[in-house]
Amino acid sequence: MAGEYDVVVQAVRVPGSGYVELVLESPELAQAVPGQFVHVLTPGTLRRPISFSRISAATATAAILFQVVGAGTAWLAGVAAGQTVNVLGPLGHGFPVPEPGRAWCVVGGGVGIPPLFAAVQRWGGQVAASAILGARTAAGLVMVEDFAERGTALTLTTDDGSRGEAGTVLGPFKRWLRAHPDGQVYACGPTPMLAGIAAATRGHRAFLALEQRMGCGIGACLACVVPVHGPSGPRYARVCSEGPVFAAERLAW
Amino acid sequence: MAGEYDVVVQAVRVPGSGYVELVLESPELAQAVPGQFVHVLTPGTLRRPISFSRISAATATAAILFQVVGAGTAWLAGVAAGQTVNVLGPLGHGFPVPEPGRAWCVVGGGVGIPPLFAAVQRWGGQVAASAILGARTAAGLVMVEDFAERGTALTLTTDDGSRGEAGTVLGPFKRWLRAHPDGQVYACGPTPMLAGIAAATRGHRAFLALEQRMGCGIGACLACVVPVHGPSGPRYARVCSEGPVFAAERLAW
């Protein structure tokens, strides 16, 4: 159940320079749906939202994987195994269960990759997944080995060509979509990438996990909005509580 | 020379519950005059002024002894030996050299005691000192053993009578003054105590080390003032740069 929890950090991993993954001991967080997130207490005046990178009910743990970009993530990167962090979670609406019998592709950019791994970890046994993962440089391609271990069909891209195809995920993704006209898509990453996917997937089953600056993280402050189609024209929906996962067609970008 | 220094904490002592003494390695601070102080960098927006409790040119160290009263001193109490603190110092004007051949009494209240020990440490060999030390309770009577080791004639008082005479230092001090009409006095402590001493010592050689809320600590911001007699009536003088030690008769309380 969503709540405020002090959770022990069971392990700290460094999947690459500037990236940190924390494994959190928490039966409650271990009930999360992939695509959900925690709002982590850091110094400063706001918490920091971070998606689950792995969720394991069996071990009663959930992990978060983040890039160090500013003061909050820098602080969090300094937390050691055995220490406690305070989180609100699991928050928001995660991905829906992928429909069996349809080709499934997860498309992740940079730190958008972790929640997609959580999805593949959860549902990859039932529905075979392809993964198209991109980043600016090879260093940003996190969790590739985790996908590979699960037998996910992988396509990698980097903006600078340092690993996989040069360019963005949109090229390989459009090829995949042409090959799988009935395919379903889960995506997470930078806004331009998601906008490109939304444009390419009209009529498809496509779910996007969005980011937005957040206050409360639980639906109270109306900070974290994105425009969605409403019955009477566009309206602002809260990413934290109505998302972060939205059906692509709902978004009024 | 006064400057900004990163100094290594050579040792941490806990002279009593809620009190901490840090020995700082610094040839520069070791040149200080008793009564001078350092302005210590702590979190928050202002530094914290603390007087020297011991000064040793021989070991190139100077110590500060403080009571934990708020966030700044609590932070400073957490500094461990071997770590570095940033200070501005030595700052202000310390005590003048006591005149030889005159009885000398140091009167200290609570955390006003440390700078007086520094004075006795420096000049006690030349001019025999009496010390009248007071505090609210026995726990506040810091450095008593240090005075005792130097053979200082000691009188102790506590407000609650838990050690020494019950009451304030003013009782024993006035007795001392009657016995030593030509005596000289150095005092540091809470304002009411200093005001009492100033009132009792008109015509005597009396020097008071004052406290005041400080900004810069070096004379630039005019925050730390006390009223003193000026050529054309009272004016505000800066405790940090014109003090903290003032001749009692200069003060326009």
Next chain:
Amino acid sequence: MDMTVRLPRGLTLANPVMAASGTFGFGPEYGAYVDIGRLGGVSAKGVSPDPWPGNPPPRVWETPGGLLNSIGLQNPGIETFIAQDLPFLRESGTRVIVNVIGHTVEEYQRVAARLEREPGVDALEINISCPNIKAGGMSFGHDPDQAYAVTQAVRAVTDRPVMVKLSPNIESPARIAEAAVAAGADMISAINTLVGLAIDRHNRRPALGGVTGGLSGPAVKPVALRVVYEVAQAVAVPVIGMGGIAQVEDVLDFLMAGASAVMVGTITFQHPNRMLAIIDGLPAALAVHGFSSLPEIVGVALPTRRQESGR
């Protein structure tokens, strides 16, 4: 120690700590995290007659010791509020304060009049001080005559306790308070946010979608205390203080400066349960500072009270 606060028109709070408008949603959102019934009260997010869309995102930005927001008073309108959120608040057991907004005097009045027919509304807070909307809103809080007009219009349609919320973005909030009280306000609440701006260096533009935003959090506490201190001397009605409260000592400061009760906002985003911790800690904190009752501390730092007590 009895923590009850007795305010005008029979408004009685179980304790002096309430949730500030806009930081506690329309009611249900924090239900899973906070035992709402234990709060002194909840001021719901501002409600207008018709739905307001709010400002484009980003709508929040962290600043040193503070928070900028430019929500733009997004709200579903009074009818949806009454249908969807009010029942929850009414059942929660806390005192329910509805924060009222409008573009015109008539819009404020419409919300107040509409609420008159609803049970479970304990007070109205007239928000004439929100910096995040272009028309109306703050301008009412910047001009005594307009503050008077809005308050009078609301007063004309309700017998409920009415508090008017002040903007700190003007030379003299006390003059606005005087106008509101002259027009029939039962209480003053202060402060709303300070107008500020942050830069998104990466994108080389103002960080907030609404360009400027409202500053709240510990950073603004000294400004809030100053306004409370001035207003408490200017008017005879109770003042509800807020701005940067993060711990129980902050509450003591506001009470000493003349507030009869307080609201707590931004800190809730970090610590949903901090309000309850403050409530739990208040009796001991008062005792430590030598107070044996709540009324004793209210305004003790004001010149009048200081003269009385000879401090």
Next chain:
Amino acid sequence: MDMTVRLPRGLTLANPVMAASGTFGFGPEYGAYVDIGRLGGVSAKGVSPDPWPGNPPPRVWETPGGLLNSIGLQNPGIETFIAQDLPFLRESGTRVIVNVIGHTVEEYQRVAARLEREPGVDALEINISCPNIKAGGMSFGHDPDQAYAVTQAVRAVTDRPVMVKLSPNIESPARIAEAAVAAGADMISAINTLVGLAIDRHNRRPALGGVTGGLSGPAVKPVALRVVYEVAQAVAVPVIGMGGIAQVEDVLDFLMAGASAVMVGTITFQHPNRMLAIIDGLPAALAVHGFSSLPEIVGVALPTRRQESGR
């Protein structure tokens, strides 16, 4: 990268980082700690025709992310300043700005006129915005007509570059800026401190001897940026930005918001050498953010500049 800033009437700064008035003394005090000659400039503590005693202590109080001060513009008067402090500043090699205060228009004018006879004064900063004195001071900064009158009176007696320093404690600092520019101000500096109050809980009274004080430091940065952003759009003259600058990124924010140069105050109390660190770090910080010259960044976040560049 060339860090020179060219301002009106030939005022040229070696770099855009100056010491803010009141936080750097009258000149000599920081001499032992800071290589003053490397600063873009120094604005000395406010000077009046005759000595002012200042406010009773305590005069400073720490607040969350900020500092309250109530110095009350203690100063030895213009003659003592000229005799004792100006020679040091003049020799230091930095640009010397004299911060001018008065109780009346005539007093401001007297200081300006007196300085006209002194070499080594590079500019005047007219402080119509200090919250810490009862008569004069801030009231001039709260009324466009009075701001006009003071500026015009100073302009009449000096050919030196004149900047007028704004108060943020009003609805529209931009309107004061317009009045000052109409009266002949060459530049605007902003912001002075926000009026605030702290409570000394132990003594149950306002913490500062002067009761209210001026809030500065990182806490006020969003308010300062907002004022700079508004003023830079309202007037065509250069704006000198300040309020809460603590690191080089803060300087970028102010420049993007429309400031041509900045002043640094409160952080100096913690880090006397921070201004020099900022100066040293500025070229690299500009380069990291894609700027190849200083003028390029100035005002890049303003609506007009954003249209030009299509961002």
